[in-house]
Amino acid sequence: SAPEVREAPKKIAIIGGGIGGTAAAFFLRQEFGPAVKIEVFEAGTVGGRLATENIGGYEYETGGSVIHPLNLHMKHFLDRLGLSPRADVSSKLAIFDGKELTFEESDWFIVNVIRMLWRYGLNFIRMHIWVEAILDKFMRIYQYQQYGYSFSSVEKLLHAMGGDGFLTLVNQTLEEAMLAEGFSQVFLNDVVTPVTRVNYGQSVRINGFVGAIALAGADSGLWAVDGGNKMVCSGLLYHSKAELVPARVTAISMKMRPSKTGSAANFYEVNYVGESGAAHSTYDIVVVATPLHQGMSDINFSGFSPPIPTHFSGRYHQTVATLVHGLLNVSYLGTTEKPENFFVSAVLTLDKKASEIHSLSSLNPVKIPKGYSRSPASQRKVWKIFSSQPLSQKNLQQIFLSWDSVFEKRWLAYPSYSPPHRRTPPFILHDRLYYLNAVEWAASAMEMSAISARNLALLAHHRWYEQTAKIDQEDLHTRLRGEL
């Protein structure tokens, strides 16, 4: 590789203290070493869309909650930060059509397999094989990143993982992709729709790539962080020795200053408003780690040519998480089972016409108390309902017999996915100004933000030191075969 003749950057700014921004701090420290000053601006709470709420003395996740067993960055963060996965509590799933339960998981694995085979033939098994094949390709990114390779756009990153197949997937709907693979419409309506509704609050018309991620999000072996997922963010911030600036960034502008060699060098001025009023600081590199979309952030970019918009096109979809501590009305689910025998912990729903709610699930606290086990619906507990609109009093009275508390969090949760895709937003907004959340337009998940953070840290490093051989290399999969 080229000799590093350029001086190291002195200051880096990251806008946003969610998993994306804090992972970026961690990886940027790893790439640029101990001398660079890293500042993370956070307007709200560290964790962003990873958040908890205290109900009756216990904390419960209200945002991002489950992590896939193959999410290697998230696993690695836990190891590095000395955190542990939360103890597992068994769960039981059902599907609700607005009137009754159309499926209720049995405690016996073999019974579930026979029921699925009976109703949907080989669709269910083939779906697992299809998702696994996509995950197999997805996993290639970890090897590329371990070897220091980076990608200058979301399309190039996707192409490096899964070739043209992945680009086709993001540009068609999950429904189109699965029908083309020979899955039946009935299976899509009865089984796949409930999964995309719980995991992205949308129908099977989301893009095929995020659809496969949604299905992976219904795999077995999902886990969460003991004490709350947001602990990863505060841990990464601490570990990276980054400074937290509790302020809202209002503008980023490009400025010029004369360099020692006589030519002009540009740098970025970040304007922000914190507790002590408005201020600004200058940086060599800036990473924007918040969605640049209506309702998510309002950063004004000035002095850039071509101009950078405050908001990119496309919108984020509302998901309302309502946490109710109360007694479930099991007859709302059309079941004749007695509440003391009703152990279902996650109810998924069919399409919009059938049910206003996307899902109903019984929550476990982020720290599992000793002796805790799955309890029946006859006991008061914390239930989480996802819906696109806030629940009315009438909705609550239908679903619950009584309740002690209701907590509502309105999230602009994920992009509203409607392929074929307009161009995905860029990773590179300007020379040394990067945009982490562009990746969410392929799929939004904690691991996707972590992958994007690693990619941008590598990209920022290689572009700073002009190491072009580590950017956008073609055919890495074949070239690295047998290397690990």
Ligand SMILES: Cc1cc2nc3c(=O)[nH]c(=O)nc-3n(C[C@H](O)[C@H](O)[C@H](O)COP(=O)(O)OP(=O)(O)OC[C@H]3O[C@@H](n4cnc5c(N)ncnc54)[C@H](O)[C@@H]3O)c2cc1C
């Ligand atoms: C209800 C819900 C359930 C989910 N479930 C899962 C799940 O089970 N598994 C999974 O993997 N993913 C899940 N996700 C998705 C996951 O939470 C997100 O993909 C991920 O947390 C995004 O992290 P981020 O850091 O990129 O963005 P964010 O978490 O949104 O962080 C951006 C941060 O930037 C801050 N900010 C914005 N503007 C400014 C500004 N101008 N100045 C300073 N700071 C600013 C914000 O306050 C915020 O903290 C879920 C999301 C939601 C909402």
Ligand SMILES: CC(C)=CCC/C(C)=C/CC/C(C)=C/CSC[C@H](N)C(=O)O
């Ligand atoms: C990125 C990869 C390979 C896998 C991630 C799989 C995963 C964990 C997907 C879930 C995505 C998501 C947005 C879930 C939202 S809801 C989560 C849960 N079902 C709940 O009810 O809280």
